[in-house]
Amino acid sequence: MEYKAYYGLPDKVVFCRECVISNQRPGSTVEFTNKNLKKETIQFNEEGICSACQYNRQKKEIDYQRRQEALFEFLDRYRKSDGTYDVIVPSSGGKDSSFTTHCVKTKYKMNPLAVTWAPHIYTEVGWRNFNNLSRTGGVDSILYTPNGDLHRLLTRLAFENLCHPFQPFIHGQKIIGPSMALKFGVSLVMYGENQAEYGNDIRDNLRNTMDYSFFSVDNPLEMVMGGMAVRDIIEKYGFSLKDFAPYIPPKADDLRSRNIQVHYLGFYERWDPQEMYYYASEHTGFQAAPERSIGTYSKYTEIDDILIPFHFYTTYIKFGIGRATYDAAQEIRNGKIAREEGVALVRKYDGEFPEKYFKQFLEYMNISEERFWEVVDNARSPHLWKKENNRWVLRHAVAEELEVI
Numbered sequence: 001m002e003y004k005a006y007y008g009l010p011d012k013v014v015f016c017r018e019c020v021i022s023n024q025r026p027g028s029t030v031e032f033t034n035k036n037l038k039k040e041t042i043q044f045n046e047e048g049i050c051s052a053c054q055y056n057r058q059k060k061e062i063d064y065q066r067r068q069e070a071l072f073e074f075l076d077r078y079r080k081s082d083g084t085y086d087v088i089v090p091s092s093g094g095k096d097s098s099f100t101t102h103c104v105k106t107k108y109k110m111n112p113l114a115v116t117w118a119p120h121i122y123t124e125v126g127w128r129n130f131n132n133l134s135r136t137g138g139v140d141s142i143l144y145t146p147n148g149d150l151h152r153l154l155t156r157l158a159f160e161n162l163c164h165p166f167q168p169f170i171h172g173q174k175i176i177g178p179s180m181a182l183k184f185g186v187s188l189v190m191y192g193e194n195q196a197e198y199g200n201d202i203r204d205n206l207r208n209t210m211d212y213s214f215f216s217v218d219n220p221l222e223m224v225m226g227g228m229a230v231r232d233i234i235e236k237y238g239f240s241l242k243d244f245a246p247y248i249p250p251k252a253d254d255l256r257s258r259n260i261q262v263h264y265l266g267f268y269e270r271w272d273p274q275e276m277y278y279y280a281s282e283h284t285g286f287q288a289a290p291e292r293s294i295g296t297y298s299k300y301t302e303i304d305d306i307l308i309p310f311h312f313y314t315t316y317i318k319f320g321i322g323r324a325t326y327d328a329a330q331e332i333r334n335g336k337i338a339r340e341e342g343v344a345l346v347r348k349y350d351g352e353f354p355e356k357y358f359k360q361f362l363e364y365m366n367i368s369e370e371r372f373w374e375v376v377d378n379a380r381s382p383h384l385w386k387k388e389n390n391r392w393v394l395r396h397a398v399a400e401e402l403e404v405i
Protein backbone atom coordinates (compact mmCIF):
# COMPACT_ATOMS: atom_id res chain seq x y z
CA MET A 1 0.00 0.00 0.00
CA GLU A 2 1.18 3.47 -0.89
CA TYR A 3 1.19 6.16 1.76
CA LYS A 4 0.97 9.83 1.00
CA ALA A 5 4.27 11.73 1.05
CA TYR A 6 4.13 15.32 2.29
CA TYR A 7 6.39 18.15 1.14
CA GLY A 8 6.81 16.46 -2.23
CA LEU A 9 9.31 14.04 -0.67
CA PRO A 10 10.25 10.85 -2.57
CA ASP A 11 7.68 8.07 -1.79
CA LYS A 12 10.30 5.42 -1.28
CA VAL A 13 12.81 5.98 1.52
CA VAL A 14 16.38 5.07 0.55
CA PHE A 15 19.48 5.42 2.71
CA CYS A 16 22.90 6.23 1.30
CA ARG A 17 25.20 3.22 1.08
CA GLU A 18 28.20 5.20 2.28
CA CYS A 19 26.81 7.50 4.97
CA VAL A 20 23.50 7.41 6.87
CA ILE A 21 21.53 10.19 5.16
CA SER A 22 18.28 9.29 3.42
CA ASN A 23 16.87 10.60 0.16
CA GLN A 24 14.35 12.61 2.23
CA ARG A 25 16.91 15.28 3.10
CA PRO A 26 15.73 18.67 1.81
CA GLY A 27 18.05 20.09 -0.81
CA SER A 28 17.93 23.63 0.41
CA THR A 29 18.34 25.43 3.68
CA VAL A 30 15.99 28.17 2.56
CA GLU A 31 12.97 26.23 3.58
CA PHE A 32 9.93 28.26 2.76
CA THR A 33 8.20 24.95 3.11
CA ASN A 34 4.62 23.98 2.97
CA LYS A 35 3.10 20.54 3.27
CA ASN A 36 1.84 20.56 -0.29
CA LEU A 37 4.79 22.19 -1.97
CA LYS A 38 7.33 20.22 -3.92
CA LYS A 39 10.63 20.11 -2.10
CA GLU A 40 13.98 19.50 -3.74
CA THR A 41 15.82 16.71 -1.97
CA ILE A 42 19.34 15.33 -1.97
CA GLN A 43 20.15 13.34 -5.10
CA PHE A 44 21.33 9.72 -5.22
CA ASN A 45 23.24 8.12 -8.10
CA GLU A 46 22.52 4.64 -9.54
CA GLU A 47 24.91 3.08 -7.05
CA GLY A 48 22.85 4.41 -4.16
CA ILE A 49 25.40 7.04 -3.10
CA CYS A 50 24.18 10.46 -2.02
CA SER A 51 25.43 13.63 -3.68
CA ALA A 52 27.24 14.74 -0.50
CA CYS A 53 29.29 11.52 -0.49
CA GLN A 54 29.93 11.88 -4.21
CA TYR A 55 31.18 15.41 -3.67
CA ASN A 56 33.34 14.20 -0.82
CA ARG A 57 35.16 11.95 -3.29
CA GLN A 58 35.67 14.84 -5.68
CA LYS A 59 36.96 16.94 -2.79
CA LYS A 60 39.97 14.68 -2.42
CA GLU A 61 41.08 15.72 -5.90
CA ILE A 62 40.84 19.45 -5.24
CA ASP A 63 44.10 21.40 -5.15
CA TYR A 64 43.26 23.56 -2.13
CA GLN A 65 46.72 25.04 -2.00
CA ARG A 66 46.20 26.56 -5.43
CA ARG A 67 42.78 27.85 -4.52
CA GLN A 68 44.18 29.49 -1.38
CA GLU A 69 46.86 31.26 -3.36
CA ALA A 70 44.25 32.47 -5.82
CA LEU A 71 42.08 33.68 -2.94
CA PHE A 72 44.93 35.63 -1.42
CA GLU A 73 45.45 37.42 -4.69
CA PHE A 74 41.74 37.97 -5.22
CA LEU A 75 41.45 39.53 -1.75
CA ASP A 76 43.97 42.21 -2.75
CA ARG A 77 41.09 43.91 -4.54
CA TYR A 78 39.26 44.29 -1.24
CA ARG A 79 42.08 45.28 1.12
CA LYS A 80 41.63 48.84 2.26
CA SER A 81 44.25 51.26 3.46
CA ASP A 82 42.02 53.65 5.38
CA GLY A 83 41.52 51.43 8.41
CA THR A 84 37.91 50.48 7.62
CA TYR A 85 36.65 46.91 7.34
CA ASP A 86 37.51 44.83 4.27
CA VAL A 87 35.09 41.99 4.69
CA ILE A 88 31.93 41.03 6.58
CA VAL A 89 31.88 37.56 8.13
CA PRO A 90 28.42 36.36 9.18
CA SER A 91 29.10 34.55 12.40
CA SER A 92 27.32 32.74 15.18
CA GLY A 93 30.34 32.52 17.43
CA GLY A 94 30.28 28.78 16.70
CA LYS A 95 33.33 26.79 15.68
CA ASP A 96 32.92 27.27 11.91
CA SER A 97 32.41 31.01 11.95
CA SER A 98 35.11 31.44 14.59
CA PHE A 99 37.46 29.61 12.28
CA THR A 100 36.35 31.67 9.28
CA THR A 101 36.78 35.02 10.98
CA HIS A 102 40.12 34.18 12.56
CA CYS A 103 41.49 32.60 9.39
CA VAL A 104 40.42 35.54 7.23
CA LYS A 105 42.15 37.89 9.64
CA THR A 106 45.38 36.06 10.35
CA LYS A 107 46.08 33.89 7.32
CA TYR A 108 44.58 36.16 4.66
CA LYS A 109 45.50 39.41 6.42
CA MET A 110 42.07 40.98 6.02
CA ASN A 111 40.26 43.31 8.39
CA PRO A 112 36.97 41.47 9.09
CA LEU A 113 33.88 42.50 10.98
CA ALA A 114 31.98 39.51 12.36
CA VAL A 115 28.21 40.01 12.39
CA THR A 116 25.92 37.75 14.36
CA TRP A 117 22.18 37.34 14.00
CA ALA A 118 21.17 36.74 17.61
CA PRO A 119 20.01 33.28 18.67
CA HIS A 120 16.48 33.06 20.13
CA ILE A 121 17.78 32.24 23.61
CA TYR A 122 21.52 32.01 24.13
CA THR A 123 22.89 29.01 25.96
CA GLU A 124 25.53 29.75 28.55
CA VAL A 125 28.29 28.21 26.49
CA GLY A 126 27.04 29.94 23.31
CA TRP A 127 27.15 33.35 24.95
CA ARG A 128 30.64 32.66 26.26
CA ASN A 129 31.85 31.57 22.82
CA PHE A 130 30.29 34.61 21.17
CA ASN A 131 32.17 36.88 23.56
CA ASN A 132 35.39 34.90 23.33
CA LEU A 133 35.57 35.43 19.58
CA SER A 134 36.22 39.10 20.25
CA ARG A 135 37.73 39.03 23.72
CA THR A 136 40.32 36.37 23.09
CA GLY A 137 40.02 35.73 19.34
CA GLY A 138 40.99 39.28 18.48
CA VAL A 139 38.23 40.20 16.02
CA ASP A 140 35.60 42.94 16.09
CA SER A 141 32.03 41.80 16.15
CA ILE A 142 28.46 43.01 16.26
CA LEU A 143 25.42 41.26 17.68
CA TYR A 144 22.25 42.11 15.76
CA THR A 145 19.17 41.34 17.81
CA PRO A 146 15.76 41.75 16.18
CA ASN A 147 12.78 42.96 18.20
CA GLY A 148 11.97 40.06 20.51
CA ASP A 149 8.18 40.45 20.35
CA LEU A 150 8.16 40.16 16.60
CA HIS A 151 10.81 37.46 16.43
CA ARG A 152 8.88 35.32 18.91
CA LEU A 153 5.71 35.76 16.88
CA LEU A 154 7.47 34.89 13.61
CA THR A 155 9.01 31.83 15.24
CA ARG A 156 5.60 30.73 16.47
CA LEU A 157 3.99 31.29 13.07
CA ALA A 158 6.80 29.35 11.39
CA PHE A 159 6.28 26.53 13.85
CA GLU A 160 2.49 26.48 13.63
CA ASN A 161 2.26 26.94 9.86
CA LEU A 162 5.34 25.03 8.68
CA CYS A 163 6.56 23.05 11.69
CA HIS A 164 9.78 24.94 11.09
CA PRO A 165 10.51 27.15 14.12
CA PHE A 166 13.94 28.03 12.76
CA GLN A 167 12.77 29.61 9.53
CA PRO A 168 12.88 33.26 10.70
CA PHE A 169 16.33 32.70 12.24
CA ILE A 170 17.67 31.12 9.04
CA HIS A 171 16.18 33.98 7.07
CA GLY A 172 18.03 36.47 9.29
CA GLN A 173 21.29 34.57 9.08
CA LYS A 174 21.05 34.45 5.28
CA ILE A 175 20.56 38.15 4.77
CA ILE A 176 22.70 39.61 7.56
CA GLY A 177 25.95 39.33 5.56
CA PRO A 178 24.93 41.25 2.42
CA SER A 179 22.73 43.55 4.48
CA MET A 180 25.59 44.61 6.79
CA ALA A 181 28.00 44.88 3.86
CA LEU A 182 25.74 47.56 2.39
CA LYS A 183 25.46 49.37 5.72
CA PHE A 184 29.22 49.37 6.36
CA GLY A 185 30.25 50.14 2.79
CA VAL A 186 32.07 46.82 2.48
CA SER A 187 32.06 44.94 -0.83
CA LEU A 188 32.92 41.43 0.27
CA VAL A 189 31.04 38.93 2.43
CA MET A 190 32.73 35.70 3.45
CA TYR A 191 30.57 32.84 4.67
CA GLY A 192 32.20 29.68 6.01
CA GLU A 193 31.03 26.36 4.69
CA ASN A 194 28.68 25.97 1.77
CA GLN A 195 25.66 23.86 2.75
CA ALA A 196 25.97 22.23 -0.65
CA GLU A 197 28.73 20.13 0.95
CA TYR A 198 25.99 18.32 2.82
CA GLY A 199 23.61 17.69 -0.02
CA ASN A 200 22.08 20.90 -1.28
CA ASP A 201 22.38 21.25 -5.05
CA ILE A 202 25.79 19.67 -5.63
CA ARG A 203 26.60 22.04 -8.50
CA ASP A 204 26.80 24.81 -5.91
CA ASN A 205 30.09 23.32 -4.73
CA LEU A 206 31.68 24.23 -8.03
CA ARG A 207 31.03 27.90 -7.43
CA ASN A 208 32.91 30.11 -4.99
CA THR A 209 30.20 32.76 -4.89
CA MET A 210 26.63 32.82 -3.75
CA ASP A 211 23.84 33.99 -5.99
CA TYR A 212 22.17 36.64 -3.92
CA SER A 213 19.39 37.52 -6.33
CA PHE A 214 16.97 35.43 -4.27
CA PHE A 215 17.39 37.94 -1.45
CA SER A 216 15.58 40.60 -3.34
CA VAL A 217 11.90 41.27 -2.77
CA ASP A 218 9.95 43.79 -4.84
CA ASN A 219 7.51 44.62 -2.11
CA PRO A 220 8.33 43.79 1.53
CA LEU A 221 4.62 43.66 2.34
CA GLU A 222 4.31 40.64 0.07
CA MET A 223 7.26 38.86 1.65
CA VAL A 224 6.24 35.63 3.36
CA MET A 225 7.53 35.00 6.87
CA GLY A 226 6.46 31.96 8.86
CA GLY A 227 4.03 31.02 6.10
CA MET A 228 2.22 34.35 6.23
CA ALA A 229 2.54 37.55 4.16
CA VAL A 230 4.06 40.47 6.06
CA ARG A 231 1.00 42.55 5.13
CA ASP A 232 -1.28 40.03 6.93
CA ILE A 233 1.00 39.78 9.96
CA ILE A 234 0.91 43.57 10.33
CA GLU A 235 -2.86 43.63 10.02
CA LYS A 236 -3.57 40.74 12.34
CA TYR A 237 -0.97 41.29 15.05
CA GLY A 238 -0.59 45.06 15.13
CA PHE A 239 3.02 45.44 13.99
CA SER A 240 4.22 48.00 11.47
CA LEU A 241 6.46 47.56 8.46
CA LYS A 242 9.20 49.35 10.40
CA ASP A 243 9.36 46.41 12.78
CA PHE A 244 10.41 44.25 9.85
CA ALA A 245 13.51 46.30 9.04
CA PRO A 246 15.96 43.53 10.09
CA TYR A 247 14.13 40.96 7.92
CA ILE A 248 13.85 42.98 4.73
CA PRO A 249 16.57 41.73 2.39
CA PRO A 250 18.84 44.17 0.61
CA LYS A 251 17.81 44.75 -3.00
CA ALA A 252 19.73 42.69 -5.54
CA ASP A 253 20.18 45.82 -7.66
CA ASP A 254 21.83 47.66 -4.77
CA LEU A 255 24.17 44.75 -4.13
CA ARG A 256 25.00 44.54 -7.80
CA SER A 257 25.62 48.24 -8.28
CA ARG A 258 27.98 48.22 -5.30
CA ASN A 259 29.57 45.07 -6.68
CA ILE A 260 29.08 43.18 -3.41
CA GLN A 261 30.35 39.64 -3.69
CA VAL A 262 29.41 36.81 -1.38
CA HIS A 263 31.97 34.01 -1.09
CA TYR A 264 32.37 30.79 0.86
CA LEU A 265 35.69 30.14 2.57
CA GLY A 266 34.81 26.44 2.25
CA PHE A 267 35.61 26.71 -1.44
CA TYR A 268 39.23 27.53 -0.61
CA GLU A 269 39.84 25.79 2.71
CA ARG A 270 39.06 22.09 3.08
CA TRP A 271 36.08 21.98 5.41
CA ASP A 272 36.18 19.40 8.18
CA PRO A 273 34.00 20.38 11.18
CA GLN A 274 36.12 18.51 13.72
CA GLU A 275 39.27 20.25 12.52
CA MET A 276 37.43 23.58 12.70
CA TYR A 277 36.58 22.78 16.30
CA TYR A 278 40.24 22.10 17.15
CA TYR A 279 41.29 25.29 15.41
CA ALA A 280 38.66 27.43 17.17
CA SER A 281 39.53 25.94 20.58
CA GLU A 282 43.15 26.85 20.04
CA HIS A 283 42.74 30.32 18.55
CA THR A 284 39.46 31.91 19.61
CA GLY A 285 38.80 30.45 23.04
CA PHE A 286 35.94 28.34 21.70
CA GLN A 287 34.61 25.81 24.19
CA ALA A 288 32.51 22.70 23.65
CA ALA A 289 29.33 22.18 25.67
CA PRO A 290 29.73 20.35 28.99
CA GLU A 291 27.43 17.55 27.80
CA ARG A 292 26.36 16.05 24.49
CA SER A 293 23.62 17.89 22.59
CA ILE A 294 20.10 16.49 22.72
CA GLY A 295 19.35 14.26 19.75
CA THR A 296 22.97 13.50 18.99
CA TYR A 297 26.33 12.48 20.43
CA SER A 298 28.33 15.61 19.60
CA LYS A 299 29.25 18.43 21.97
CA TYR A 300 30.56 21.21 19.82
CA THR A 301 28.18 21.71 16.90
CA GLU A 302 25.41 24.33 16.99
CA ILE A 303 25.42 24.75 20.73
CA ASP A 304 24.56 28.43 21.07
CA ASP A 305 20.75 28.47 21.05
CA ILE A 306 18.38 26.70 23.43
CA LEU A 307 15.91 26.27 20.55
CA ILE A 308 18.29 24.33 18.27
CA PRO A 309 17.24 20.89 19.57
CA PHE A 310 13.68 21.75 18.48
CA HIS A 311 14.88 22.61 15.01
CA PHE A 312 16.35 19.14 14.65
CA TYR A 313 13.36 17.55 16.34
CA THR A 314 11.13 19.06 13.64
CA THR A 315 13.41 17.83 10.83
CA TYR A 316 13.07 14.39 12.40
CA ILE A 317 9.28 14.75 12.36
CA LYS A 318 9.06 16.09 8.81
CA PHE A 319 11.80 14.13 7.05
CA GLY A 320 12.66 11.31 9.45
CA ILE A 321 16.13 12.86 9.73
CA GLY A 322 17.31 13.94 13.16
CA ARG A 323 20.41 15.59 14.51
CA ALA A 324 22.47 12.41 14.95
CA THR A 325 21.89 11.55 11.28
CA TYR A 326 23.27 14.91 10.13
CA ASP A 327 26.28 14.59 12.47
CA ALA A 328 27.04 10.95 11.70
CA ALA A 329 26.70 11.40 7.92
CA GLN A 330 29.23 14.21 7.98
CA GLU A 331 31.66 12.36 10.27
CA ILE A 332 31.51 9.21 8.16
CA ARG A 333 32.38 11.27 5.08
CA ASN A 334 35.28 12.89 6.86
CA GLY A 335 36.59 9.52 7.97
CA LYS A 336 36.01 10.18 11.69
CA ILE A 337 33.69 7.22 12.27
CA ALA A 338 32.79 4.05 10.36
CA ARG A 339 29.34 3.63 8.82
CA GLU A 340 28.33 0.93 11.27
CA GLU A 341 29.20 3.17 14.20
CA GLY A 342 27.19 5.93 12.57
CA VAL A 343 24.19 3.61 12.23
CA ALA A 344 24.41 2.73 15.93
CA LEU A 345 24.61 6.41 16.94
CA VAL A 346 21.61 7.30 14.78
CA ARG A 347 19.61 4.47 16.29
CA LYS A 348 20.54 5.57 19.76
CA TYR A 349 20.10 9.35 19.60
CA ASP A 350 18.13 10.46 16.53
CA GLY A 351 14.82 12.03 17.43
CA GLU A 352 15.52 12.26 21.15
CA PHE A 353 12.96 14.72 22.52
CA PRO A 354 14.34 17.98 24.02
CA GLU A 355 12.43 17.52 27.27
CA LYS A 356 14.98 19.62 29.14
CA TYR A 357 14.05 22.79 27.23
CA PHE A 358 10.40 22.02 26.49
CA LYS A 359 8.96 24.43 29.03
CA GLN A 360 11.20 27.26 27.83
CA PHE A 361 10.30 26.56 24.21
CA LEU A 362 6.56 26.69 24.95
CA GLU A 363 6.95 29.85 27.02
CA TYR A 364 9.08 31.51 24.36
CA MET A 365 6.37 31.06 21.74
CA ASN A 366 3.45 31.30 24.11
CA ILE A 367 1.75 28.09 23.02
CA SER A 368 0.34 25.20 25.01
CA GLU A 369 1.72 21.71 25.19
CA GLU A 370 -1.41 20.39 23.45
CA ARG A 371 -0.94 22.82 20.59
CA PHE A 372 2.72 21.79 20.29
CA TRP A 373 1.80 18.13 19.79
CA GLU A 374 -1.06 19.00 17.47
CA VAL A 375 1.37 20.84 15.16
CA VAL A 376 3.99 18.10 15.40
CA ASP A 377 1.59 15.23 14.72
CA ASN A 378 0.02 17.11 11.86
CA ALA A 379 3.46 17.47 10.22
CA ARG A 380 4.22 13.73 10.22
CA SER A 381 4.16 12.50 6.68
CA PRO A 382 2.13 9.25 6.39
CA HIS A 383 4.86 7.65 4.25
CA LEU A 384 7.34 8.07 7.12
CA TRP A 385 5.29 7.52 10.26
CA LYS A 386 2.85 4.97 11.62
CA LYS A 387 1.19 4.48 14.97
CA GLU A 388 2.01 1.34 16.91
CA ASN A 389 0.38 0.71 20.30
CA ASN A 390 -0.54 4.36 20.41
CA ARG A 391 3.06 5.44 19.81
CA TRP A 392 4.45 7.08 16.68
CA VAL A 393 7.24 5.11 15.03
CA LEU A 394 9.18 5.62 11.82
CA ARG A 395 8.42 3.10 9.09
CA HIS A 396 12.07 3.06 7.99
CA ALA A 397 15.34 2.97 9.87
CA VAL A 398 18.91 3.12 8.69
CA ALA A 399 20.49 -0.32 8.73
CA GLU A 400 23.98 -1.73 8.75
CA GLU A 401 23.15 -4.27 6.04
CA LEU A 402 22.85 -2.74 2.61
CA GLU A 403 20.16 -3.71 0.18
CA VAL A 404 21.38 -5.44 -2.95
CA ILE A 405 20.98 -3.12 -5.91
Ligand SMILES: [Zn+2]
Nearest residue numbers: 016019050053
Ligand atom coordinates in the same frame (compact mmCIF):
# COMPACT_ATOMS: atom_id res chain seq x y z
ZN1 LIG B 1 26.05 9.58 1.60
